[in-house]
Amino acid sequence: MVDPSSTMVPMATQVATSLGTGTTGTGVIVDPRSGRIAMRLDNVDVSFNGRTAIRDATFDVPKNHVTALIGPSGSGKTTLLRAVNRLHDLTKGAVVTGRLMLGDTDVYKGGIPATLLRTRVGMVFQRPNPFPTMSIYDNVVSGLRFNGIRKKSVLEEAAESALVGAALWDSVADRMKAHASTLSGGEQQRLCIARALAVEPEVLLMDEPTSSLDPISTRLIEELIGELKDRVTIIIVTHNMQQAARVSDLCAFFLMGDDRAGEQIEVAPTKKLFSQPDDQRTLDYIQGRFG
Amino acid sequence: MIDGVPPDPMLERRELIQRVAHKTLNRRMLASRAVIGLCGLAFVVALVPLFAILFSLVQKGIHWWGIDFFTKTPLFPSLIDPNAVGGISNAIIGSLVIDGIAALFAIPIGVVTGLFLAESTSPFANALRSTAEIMTGLPSILLGIFAYQMIVVGFHEWGIKLPGIGFAGIAGSFAIGILMIPVIIKASETSLRSVPTPIREAGLALGARNGVVARKIVIPTAMPGLITAVLLALSRAVGETAPILWVIGASTINTWDPGHEMASMPLQIFQSATSPYTSLREETWGIALTLVVVVLVINLGSRLLAAWLQRERR
Numbered sequence: 001m002v003d004p005s006s007t008m009v010p011m012a013t014q015v016a017t018s019l020g021t022g023t024t025g026t027g028v029i030v031d032p033r034s035g036r037i038a039m040r041l042d043n044v045d046v047s048f049n050g051r052t053a054i055r056d057a058t059f060d061v062p063k064n065h066v067t068a069l070i071g072p073s074g075s076g077k078t079t080l081l082r083a084v085n086r087l088h089d090l091t092k093g094a095v096v097t098g099r100l101m102l103g104d105t106d107v108y109k110g111g112i113p114a115t116l117l118r119t120r121v122g123m124v125f126q127r128p129n130p131f132p133t134m135s136i137y138d139n140v141v142s143g144l145r146f147n148g149i150r151k152k153s154v155l156e157e158a159a160e161s162a163l164v165g166a167a168l169w170d171s172v173a174d175r176m177k178a179h180a181s182t183l184s185g186g187e188q189q190r191l192c193i194a195r196a197l198a199v200e201p202e203v204l205l206m207d208e209p210t211s212s213l214d215p216i217s218t219r220l221i222e223e224l225i226g227e228l229k230d231r232v233t234i235i236i237v238t239h240n241m242q243q244a245a246r247v248s249d250l251c252a253f254f255l256m257g258d259d260r261a262g263e264q265i266e267v268a269p270t271k272k273l274f275s276q277p278d279d280q281r282t283l284d285y286i287q288g289r290f291g
Numbered sequence: 292m293i294d295g296v297p298p299d300p301m302l303e304r305r306e307l308i309q310r311v312a313h314k315t316l317n318r319r320m321l322a323s324r325a326v327i328g329l330c331g332l333a334f335v336v337a338l339v340p341l342f343a344i345l346f347s348l349v350q351k352g353i354h355w356w357g358i359d360f361f362t363k364t365p366l367f368p369s370l371i372d373p374n375a376v377g378g379i380s381n382a383i384i385g386s387l388v389i390d391g392i393a394a395l396f397a398i399p400i401g402v403v404t405g406l407f408l409a410e411s412t413s414p415f416a417n418a419l420r421s422t423a424e425i426m427t428g429l430p431s432i433l434l435g436i437f438a439y440q441m442i443v444v445g446f447h448e449w450g451i452k453l454p455g456i457g458f459a460g461i462a463g464s465f466a467i468g469i470l471m472i473p474v475i476i477k478a479s480e481t482s483l484r485s486v487p488t489p490i491r492e493a494g495l496a497l498g499a500r501n502g503v504v505a506r507k508i509v510i511p512t513a514m515p516g517l518i519t520a521v522l523l524a525l526s527r528a529v530g531e532t533a534p535i536l537w538v539i540g541a542s543t544i545n546t547w548d549p550g551h552e553m554a555s556m557p558l559q560i561f562q563s564a565t566s567p568y569t570s571l572r573e574e575t576w577g578i579a580l581t582l583v584v585v586v587l588v589i590n591l592g593s594r595l596l597a598a599w600l601q602r603e604r605r
Contacts, residue, residue, distance in 0.1 A: 113320075119312050147308060148315030158304055200305035231301060 068248035076262020122196035128188035130180035186217025355577025401475025458540030460553035466534035482516025522593030
């Protein structure tokens with residue numbers, strides 16, 4: 001991110017920030033090509049035991065923007081998301097082909113250990129999953145500790161910064177030693193976001209992060225996503241089209257093809273995708289004719 | 292982020308984390324390899340006795356296997372034939388009958404009790420569960436004494452009179468069955484509990500009674516686990532010696548009548564191994580190999596069956 005030669009970053013960030021509080025209706029079309037690229041997907045296929053789950057995902061993820069993966073169930077969006085930080089490594093029979101670049105690093109063929117990759121690509125899951133035996137503080141700094149950071153001052157700074165970033169600091173600052181299970185569902189999910197942020201990843205993956213939350217907690221998380229993109233590039237999977245429209249700058253739309261494999265139908269700036277998509281199927285989906 | 296702006300603490304932290312993570316990675320990989328190595332070592336250490344046993348069993352036992360070994364009754368060495376050993380057909384039949392009858396009453400009792408424990412939340416269920424757990428740890432020789440006292444010689448206390456039936460296969464079935472029940476209870480409760488609550492609730496929400504949900508939904512879903520539970524209990528029972536040691540008598544003739552004195556494979560091993568005749572002591576290896584093969588077949592069979600059922604379901 002530190003690259004003084006590029007003046008595009010602050011501009012892109014400004015554009016993003018102006019959109020970030022949840023609307024895409026400001027008239028500014030974010031052109032991801034003007035910003036820098038955080039991730040580049042090139043013909044990414046994921047298959048399980050020979051059955052393709054998602055085929056030919058090809059798009060760029062602009063830095064410090066929110067990219068939403070949308071589409072009906074079975075279109076492979078979560079599968080694609082989990083390929084980004086190599087969670088499929090744990091699944092027997094899972095094969096990822098194509099090129100998936102994180103900056104200059106080839107995620108699959110670059111020889112980077114999965115553990116190091118995952119310090120650079122964080123993840124937040126559908127259901128809040130704080131570690132049940134750890135306190136709030138221990139949860140937040142767990143990622144740093146796992147990676148060998150022991151220095152108290154670093155841990156404390158990182159915890160505060162991450163909790164502030166996740167809009168949780170004010171409510172937990174005086175009870176950091178309390179168990180994570182004492183928090184409400186929405187707070188737990190923000191704790192998980194803080195936990196992911198604490199290792200300062202470049203990219204944050206969110207797999208339907210609000211699907212198990214109530215509308216108020218959902219709104220808080222959506223607002224948070226808008227604020228977070230200054231800090232981290234976000235890729236979010238969502239079933240909720242309104243959510244995609246509210247939080248994302250770029251949208252990738254997927255559908256299940258004839259052979260039950262997910263296919264990328266259209267990738268466009270969110271405003272364009274939701275107002276004048278190129279593909280008839282995208283239009284049908286966003287207008288609620290199916291899905 | 293631009294020149295002249297003070298350094299961003301987040302970016303500094305990101306660099307620090309990446310640096311430390313890289314630096315500690317080698318150490319962590321080394322530790323990881325060491326632990327994997329230790330696991331491998333533990334695996335080998337655990338396998339060595341198993342293979343040593345199997346190897347010596349096969350080496351010393353396989354040559355006893357033959358038509359006569361499986362179809363003839365035991366012979367005792369005499370002056371005419373100092374190496375006579377005969378076969379173990381009486382022990383094979385005895386094991387089949389004794390363990391079969393034991394399974395016949397232990398399986399329904401065990402599975403039904405397991406179902407009760409999995410479905411009920413009453414204090415009685417908790418007490419029953421604790422009892423079953425204690426029974427699992429009961430030394431099996433005690434069951435032998437119990438069966439001997441209750442069934443073989445009869446019970447004469449407090450004015451209650453139970454006639455003894457003498458040494459009989461059925462007394463062994465009784466002891467083995469009692470031994471199997473708590474094992475089946477525990478394992479079947481575990482597999483019945485693993486049926487997800489939403490699936491039960493889906494049945495209840497359609498107006499089905501508890502019993503119907505249990506019969507039509509819970510038991511079929513847990514079937515692979517139940518079969519494994521039952522067969523593992525059976526494979527344990529087949530090898531048990533202590534409970535039948537002094538209750539089934541030790542017949543040397545072929546009989547299918549459980550009211551009669553019987554033989555069984557573990558008992559035959561005990562008797563041959565402690566006999567004064569060298570040839571009989573040598574023959575013990577053959578019987579032991581047979582018993583181990585039977586146990587292995589039941590074990591592997593239960594796993595294969597469960598895996599097959601699981602696959603059929605997809």
